[in-house]
Amino acid sequence: MQTLQFEEALFSPAFGIDMSQPIVSGGHSQISAAWGSVPVGGQTVPHKHDETEAFVILSGQGEIITDGQCLSVSTGTLVIFEPFESHVLRNIGDQPLQFTDFYWRDATQSQHAAQNNADTRLQDRPIFVFSTPPTPNGDLHLGHLSGPYLGADVMTRFLRATGKEAYHLTGSDDYQSYVIGRARQENSTPQEVASRYATEIKATLDMMDIHLDQYTITSDDQSYESGLQDFFSRLVTGGLSQKKYPALFDSVNGNYLYEVDVHGHCPTCNSASNGNICEECGEPNTCVEFIAPRSRLSEETPRRGEAIRYSLCLSDFKSTILSHQQRAKISPRLQQLTENVLSRPDFNIPITHPAEWGISPREEMVDKQVIWVWPEMAYGFLHGIAEIGKRIGRDWQANKPQADWKIIHFFGYDNSFYHSILYPALYSLAFPEWQCDIDYNDNEFYLLDGLKFSTSRRHAIWGKDILTPETVDAVRFYLAWTRGEQKRTNFTLNDFHRCVDDVLVGQWQHWLSDLGLRIEEDFSNLTPDAGSWTPTHVAYYTGLENRLRSLRNLYSADGFSLNRVVDKLNALVSDAIKLAAANQRIRCNSEVRDQYRTSVALELATAQLLASVTAPLLPRFSDRLFKALGGAGIGHWPERVSLVASGLSIELANCTFFKPVAKKSVVATSHTEETNNV
Helix, strand or coil: CCCCCCCHHHEEEECCEEEECCEECCCCCCCEEEEEEECCCCECCCECCCCEEEEEEEECEEEEEECCEEEEEECCCEEEECCCCCEEEEECCCCCEEEEEEEECCHHHHHHHHHCHHHHHHCCCEEEEEECCCCCCCCCEHHHHHHHHHHHHHHHHHHHHCCCEEEEEEEECCCCHHHHHHHHHHCCCHHHHHHHHHHHHHHHHHHCCCCCCEEEECCCCCCHHHHHHHHHHHHHHHCCEEEEEEEEECCCCCCEECHHHEEEECCCCCCEEECCECCCCCCECCCCCCEEEEECCCCCCCEEEEEEEEEEEHHHHHHHHHHHHHHCCCCHHHHHHHHHHHCCCCCEEECEECCCCCCCCCCCCCCCCEECHHHHHHHHHHHHHHHHHHHHCCCCECCECCCCCEEEEEEEHHHHHHHHHHHHHHHHHHCCCCCCCEEEEEECCEEECCEECECCCCECCEHHHHCCCCCHHHHHHHHHHHCCCCCCEEECHHHHHHHHHHHHHHHHHHHHHHHHHHHHHHHCCECCCCCCCCHHHHHHHHHHHHHHHHHHHHHCCCCCCHHHHHHHHHHHHHHHHHHHHHHHHHCCCHHHHHHHHHHHHHHHHHHHHHHHHCCCCCHHHHHHHHHHCCCCCCCCCCCCCCCCCCCCECCCCCCCCCCCCCHHHCCCCCCCCCCCCC
């Protein structure tokens, strides 16, 4: 027998509170026990374990915060957490919250929980998938499309197929300073530029089969301005204040400089950069730190001075940001970026800028200023949720975010600072009782022939240059396979055409057509029933189940990777081709006709599975393949592999799913706008 006495002298820091060292009981289960104390107003840091864990509340009042839920606890409450279930224990009473903690490992239970973790943490919650609102200073090229927009679309489609309530939201980020730069180039107005390209961008997204549940045009939405001003006033109430800090001004006309109007070299990595963010290392700046800055208004060295702006000291929010990220799905690169940024002492970042284009706060200011468009975007996400709520009759309000909202962000790495560091700080300031629950999916730059997509160098392929109803699935397939997930990747027209010719036509189309011909010749275009099963057939069928399980994981919010999804889809087709080749030898052998029927039935099961698992990525292909197999799309993710019902009419033989893309129809074209900030 072992005992653990409740004594404060045994405490040491753990999980953000004081806890005793654990003791372990004997026996098979190896149960560990400890006890802890949460101070008044305190809470544990968000955490999760591979063990099953149980809290017994000994005294005090508190709340347990898990994925989308907040539960009250008090003396005598027993709470059991499954493996990998995120949890926070918060003290909301007027005395220390004391509890006993029991935990143990069960390998079977842990494995089951791990397989279902993505479903569990999203279950019974509205899920809002955001792709970064693009800057309407130009249309979208393949670099843009391969990143946030394709990723968010595929994930939303998958979530819906698995029974989740999911919505895809984005919009036109009209008040970017880059819109002003484009207007100067065109001798136009920012409003005219924003309106024209917002329409162009939406048309390109439609051509790419990217479905949107909300597309907010910020300069056109009637309720957007007042909602943003309300949000800003909340920030001021929370402590945001006007401060005087160094700033840059054009040495010729005296204009305040930020973002598009100033460039130089990043003070962190020394790369060429525009103001306020470095695309290479992702670190923010306030422009005054630039190495060799130049004004784009005059190309002269700027004058250094001071400006009074609303500013936020990010250093004050370090624990808030880190605590939020411990609850989030976040990449190691973003974690390191956070460490780099938050290690700066007293890092103050302006939230407003002297400018004409944008929305001004209601608060009295020294001179004309607008809310900086990047902090503005934090409100824009909440506004989009509220707009969906209005349409479908849900009580979702931008000024009352709810605990069960699950938010998933897709963005380019150069926007990482805003999404994963700045926004959690702003949300905690505006809504101190709301613990936002956000997953982050960042992508790296997608290159064209080894160089960044660039319109100024006539180095871009725009969505409308390549997208047609006949090519959209091929484009989605290739971009998914080659998009930058862990590192920068490269698009070339030759590789794209080779992918279509060799993979989609040479393998996918060839196998499906050949299968259709064999069914036409051997079974009169009717689905054969499976006959005799060999050990090889059973192993193949088991392999299909494994492929299905793996693809579910790679589409999921936990393991999302379109690169690997396409790898698995190609492997699925490759396995079917090998099965067909092996059984071609017995096609005309009447003695083993029953075994041949089983092989063909398994190929059809593979085709049916392919139609199901390509639906989030290749919706047109999926729909056509289902129809060729004698039925409509199932509309949901399959729980298991099943054979195609026997006797159905099959129309694969003459069905064209993919064909070569005419090389002369795809050319690199150019426009003159700056690169969109996505």
